[in-house]
Amino acid sequence: MTAPSILVEREGSILWITLNRPERLNALTHEMLERLGAVLESARTDESRVLVIRGAGRAFSAGHDLSSDSPEVTEPGDSVDDYERQMSYVELFLRIWDHPKPVIAAVHGYCMAGAAQLATFVDFVVTAEDAVIAASPVLPLGGGFISPLWAFRVGANRAKLLSFIPGRRITGVEAAEWGWAIEAVPSEDLTEHVRRLAHDIAKTPAHVLRMKKVAINRVLELQGFRAAAAMGAETDVVVHNTHAVNTVKTALEADGLKETLRRFQAGSLLE
Secondary structure, three states: OOOOOEEEEEEOOEEEEEEOOHHHOOOEOHHHHHHHHHHHHHHOOOOOOEEEEEEOOOOOEOOEOOOOOOHHHHOOOOHHHHHHHHHHHHHHHHHHHOOOOOEEEEEOOEEEOHHHHHHHOOOEEEEEOOOEEEOOOOOOOOOOOOHHHHHHHHOHHHHHHHHHOOOOOEEHHHHHHHOOOOEEEOHHHHHHHHHHHHHHHHOOOHHHHHHHHHHHHHHHHHOOHHHHHHHHHHHHHHHHOOHHHHHHHHHHHHHHHHHHHHHHHHOOOOO
16 A cells, blocks of 8 residues: 555644655655645644644655656646646645645654745744755756755855855855755754754744734745746746756656766766
């Protein structure tokens, strides 16, 4: 029997939502994201007060699944189909942003690309000190879907640094120092630290929390956060149709991730 890709457990006022593909470092699939959306919807009216998203095994998530048959590689259809797919991610992540309850991401191990994007929409990120975070994938596959949103969290210069260099990484400590995360703690303390944080938040009445979240998020929306999310999807569609990205996708389908990555790092893939 196949284990569910998303595990859900309520512990008093906390709803733990666990990404559960540990054998693939919780790489995100379409089914997984659909399941996450359903859990978020159900949690709007359940008895929980705070949601925590975490990953099973060695990582929070390695980002979108880059298997050779993944839509992230094959991208079937024309540019409008691609745009609709990208916007489906935005709409899902905005369910976190608009959720009536506070959402925390407990990040350990790898938090890459699409997973780092997901975490950018939560209310608080707490990282393990040795976590590895990257805004862009290890290969040039997109147009910076997440980059505009990182500018809100860490500033334009650091967002460019993380976006311009595929696979450019920061640690959990750096993520907290830059402002993407609120705290970095030893990995063995992460779960208990987040548990205490969630319980402290849950002491505030639910309706008060709801309106405080609306008010603070509105400040970022007035600065363009929501529009930037859609803009990132549009730039991705443009870049997906460039010669360089098509070369990378063709190599992924033919040779797999490891060989394509080796050729890219050696400088022979996009000569």
